[in-house]
Amino acid sequence: MTWSWEVFFEVIPIIFKGMWITVGLTIVCYLFAAIFGFFWLFMDRIPFKPANWLFKWIAEFIRSTPPLVQLFFIYYAWPMVPVIGVSLNPFSAAVLGLGIHFSTYLSEVYRSGIESVEKGQWEAATALNLSTSQKWFKVILPQAIPPTIPMLGNYLIIMFKEVPLASTIGVVAMLHLANDYGAQYYKYVEPLTVVAIFFLILSYPSALLIKKLEDKYNRRFDKKYVTES
Amino acid sequence: MGTITEIALVLLKGIKVTLIVLVFSIILSTLIALIAGLSRSSSNLLLNKFTGFYVEIFRGTSLIVQLFWFSYALPGLFNIHLGSDIWAGVLAISLNYGAYMSEIVRGSIAAVAPGQTEASVALNMSKFQRMRHVILPQAVRMMLPEYGNYLIQILKATSLVSLIGLMDILYYGDIYRSTHLSDAPIVYILVLVFYFILALPLIAFTRKMESVSKKGVAQA
Numbered sequence: 438m439t440w441s442w443e444v445f446f447e448v449i450p451i452i453f454k455g456m457w458i459t460v461g462l463t464i465v466c467y468l469f470a471a472i473f474g475f476f477w478l479f480m481d482r483i484p485f486k487p488a489n490w491l492f493k494w495i496a497e498f499i500r501s502t503p504p505l506v507q508l509f510f511i512y513y514a515w516p517m518v519p520v521i522g523v524s525l526n527p528f529s530a531a532v533l534g535l536g537i538h539f540s541t542y543l544s545e546v547y548r549s550g551i552e553s554v555e556k557g558q559w560e561a562a563t564a565l566n567l568s569t570s571q572k573w574f575k576v577i578l579p580q581a582i583p584p585t586i587p588m589l590g591n592y593l594i595i596m597f598k599e600v601p602l603a604s605t606i607g608v609v610a611m612l613h614l615a616n617d618y619g620a621q622y623y624k625y626v627e628p629l630t631v632v633a634i635f636f637l638i639l640s641y642p643s644a645l646l647i648k649k650l651e652d653k654y655n656r657r658f659d660k661k662y663v664t665e666s
Numbered sequence: 667m668g669t670i671t672e673i674a675l676v677l678l679k680g681i682k683v684t685l686i687v688l689v690f691s692i693i694l695s696t697l698i699a700l701i702a703g704l705s706r707s708s709s710n711l712l713l714n715k716f717t718g719f720y721v722e723i724f725r726g727t728s729l730i731v732q733l734f735w736f737s738y739a740l741p742g743l744f745n746i747h748l749g750s751d752i753w754a755g756v757l758a759i760s761l762n763y764g765a766y767m768s769e770i771v772r773g774s775i776a777a778v779a780p781g782q783t784e785a786s787v788a789l790n791m792s793k794f795q796r797m798r799h800v801i802l803p804q805a806v807r808m809m810l811p812e813y814g815n816y817l818i819q820i821l822k823a824t825s826l827v828s829l830i831g832l833m834d835i836l837y838y839g840d841i842y843r844s845t846h847l848s849d850a851p852i853v854y855i856l857v858l859v860f861y862f863i864l865a866l867p868l869i870a871f872t873r874k875m876e877s878v879s880k881k882g883v884a885q886a
Contacts, residue, residue, distance in 0.1 A: 501818050501865035502858045503825035506836055510858065513843060514850035522851075598728040605829060612731060625738035633735060637726040644726070 444627040448618055452631045455611040462531060463597045469536030474543035500541040505602050508534040512606040531603035539596055550585035587651035594640050611635060669849060673856050676842050680835040687824045691759040692817060698764025703771020724765035730826055733758040737830040755827035763820050770812045774805040807879045814872030821865055835860050
């Protein structure tokens with residue numbers, strides 16, 4: 438097997454078709470994870486200790502076991518579960534699997550954002566007799582969300598790099614197309630290299646952008662900076 | 667109950683490969699992270715830029731793509747035969763996570779207060795002494811909690827080696843599932859439980875390191 442530029446340029450348009458599915462899947466998965474992340478926060482606030490403890494460990498379990506196995510579980514095993522089992526197409530299985538996996542990470546990000554709001558702010562909101570929704574939407578969340586934006590962005594990039602896992606359950610995205618091409622012509626080097634290059638082209642600029650955001654928010658939310666100015 | 671023990675015994679056959687890949691990946695990626703992190707903190711521009719290039723390449727592409735690349739492209743393109751697929755897996759995981767963890771090393775070294783460097787210069791320490799006796803001891807304790815998190819990530823990543831044909835826990839799970847389709851839920855739940863049991867010591871390590879890194883340090 439030797440490197441051939443001919444094959445290299447031939448596979449670029451083929452892989453490019455899969456890029457939109459990879460990007461689309463990333464966005465859908467991320468939205469699902471972002472919304473489902475709140476679920477863990479709510480479960481944490483149930484005023485019943487054993488339930489908190491149970492959900493904490495479920496989240497820990499999901500977080501520390503491989504997303505690949507979770508995908509296989511949802512795609513292959515879920516239809517076999519009696520009563521509640523349903524058969525899912527590869528795309529929805531990937532959204533559900535990766536979405537739930539990353540929701541456990543995003544809920545930690547939300548938590549860190551909420552915890553970073555100073556105690557005085559909570560007390561002031563109570564002292565001003567604000568209602569629960571006013572307290573959350575006018576005082577806590579406006580301060581809790583902006584500092585977490587760089588972290589949320591980082592998870593978007595991490596998720597983008599985990600999405601090729603979906604090719605193992607048959608989502609026809611970049612990696613799947615590359616492996617198909619390889620199996621058909623027995624040429625793996627060029628398609629896999631093209632996939633790697635596409636990943637690099639998409640994720641490196643996003644990483645730089647997020648670093649910029651991070652610097653910006655660090656300057657804005659640095660406590661020392663705020664008190665000095 | 668019968669099927670559960672039966673499946674557990676099948677999965678146990680794969681635990682050896684998972685542990686081998688895990689242990690070698692942890693050792694190799696830690697070494698790579700230390701070397702790359704120190705190079706990134708060095709003032710030698712060539713070394714610094716070269717390591718930066720390596721880190722960005724491996725952080726910018728997906729681990730699963732790298733794994734396929736190492737197992738398909740490396741033998742064909744450069745005629746490098748790593749002996750067995752285990753090494754392709756270990757190498758891909760180590761280079762990937764070595765790149766991620768080198769950022770912790772670099773970040774922690776940068777986070778040591780500049781006064782410490784100034785003080786050791788004032789004490790006429792050599793560059794090596796400064797790193798070895800002043801900067802690193804303080805940087806290492808900052809690295810530890812994040813390091814623990816990455817160990818769990820590495821454990822999760824070892825499940826990918828089943829895709830290049832290594833016979834790890836997930837591989838045996840898939841084999842069993844393909845012949846006993848209706849047992850699929852038990853099979854994958856058990857695979858997940860196996861990975862979780864392997865992760866428990868790493869989770870405990872991370873928790874311990876979080877308290878170690880806070881001990882004796884003035885909190886702002």
